[in-house]
């Protein structure tokens with residue numbers, strides 16, 4: 044029998060201070076709302092973006108604009124915190140991480156300073172958002188992938204730039220626990236998507252980009268879609284609500300201290316299938332134009348959920364069709380707002 048999984052509500056007082064970094068962005072913005080909706084009264088949300096550019100602003104949350112690659116800002120950020128969720132990073136979809144390796148690598152400064160400041164401030168728990176890009180790329184050369192299990196990160200051959208930064212930061216988390224006793228928790232996210240995610244501008248990921256292209260094609264009448272690579276690359280996509288619940292359970296699981304764990308869906312699809320799904324939702328059929336020279340990442344990647352099922356008796360389970368429909372509708376609304384000259388998420 045599994046014990047009931049613990050969450051923040053079980054271990055924190057409602058007025059304990061929760062610090063969330065990267066909160067002007069997609070996942071940490073949603074996490075801020077998640078904890079706020081659970082009745083936590085002291086949440087400090089931080090991002091380097093100016094406040095008007097945050098994807099979500101939550102009433103009653105202390106929202107600070109600070110660059111967390113500076114140590115002194117990290118010290119201020121974690122002052123009085125019970126728990127720290129570090130999700131700040133310079134990141135984007137394949138189009139961004141394959142061409143901005145320096146920016147991705149420099150995110151190491153954020154975790155290095157945040158974890159040291161958290162240790163010195165005596166926080167109870169520290170969460171780090173790692174990525175499937177930390178896995179050995181040599182295991183991801185075939186679209187018919189064997190799903191990646193946690194031990195597949197070593198021997199290491201991570202995605203250049205972004206993946207190596209994640210792997211090194213994971214090691215920081217593990218050694219701060221082993222040598223200094225700071226309780227750390229590490230989740231390897233696999234392609235998180237949903238409303239309030241980046242949907243245009245160059246940092247968006249495949250689900251949002253494809254929804255936007257379908258919406259655009261319908262709107263303009265140019266019934267064509269450009270697909271990066273040959274469309275046979277495979278991936279799994281995890282809906283944001285599953286990600287939030289997963290973060291909460293992973294952070295409060297005693298068996299998962301300093302132990303990286305997959306947080307992703309195991310529903311594998313090709314990019315071509317993802318396009319078909321978006322077309323179905325949009326009620327349109329488009330001519331496909333393939334760009335073999337566009338960034339396409341590894342050939343195939345899926346999340347092996349054996350470990351998370353064994354520890355939490357749970358895994359992300361929102362069907363892609365359901366999550367993509369919600370994402371599509373949200374992007375459609377944003378698209379129409381932008382067209383009407385109204386403010387949209389990401390202005």
Ligand code: NAD
Nearest residue numbers: 065067068069070091110111112131132172174232234235
């Ligand atoms: P996002 O880009 O929407 O959010 C990241 C936020 O961090 C941004 O708002 C950015 O302004 C902020 N940031 C960057 N540098 C900063 C700095 N120096 N100081 C303060 N803030 C800074 O990305 P996201 O999708 O919400 O990702 C959140 C975390 O999850 C990141 O660590 C990312 O690497 C990780 N992750 C995400 C995915 C995914 O599919 N979205 C997959 C794997 C890992």
